[in-house]
Amino acid sequence: MTLPIARDLASLQIRVVTIAPGLFHTPAFATLSGEAIAALGAQVPHPPRLGEPREFAALARHFVENPMLNGETIRLDGAIRMAPR
Secondary structure, X not given: OHHHHHHHHHHHOOOOEEEEEOOEOOHHHOOOOHHHHHHHHHOOOOOOOOXXXXXXXXXXXXXXXXXXXXXXXXXXXXXXXXXXX
């Protein structure tokens, strides 16, 4: 949906860029043990850890600072993918 929406809003000079996040260290993980968090992080190919909110924020900031970025979905996930069923 990102690209069609970006095209629809282009005449209004509105850009649309989305982030497809992987595993991030957020309050959702607050109840997990350190071992569980480490095990989840180890599943991420590189870097083998959970993402930090500051890394997500840095990408969002880049979206604002780069006017040519439009109509894209950026995966921010350390190359982790869901296993097929």
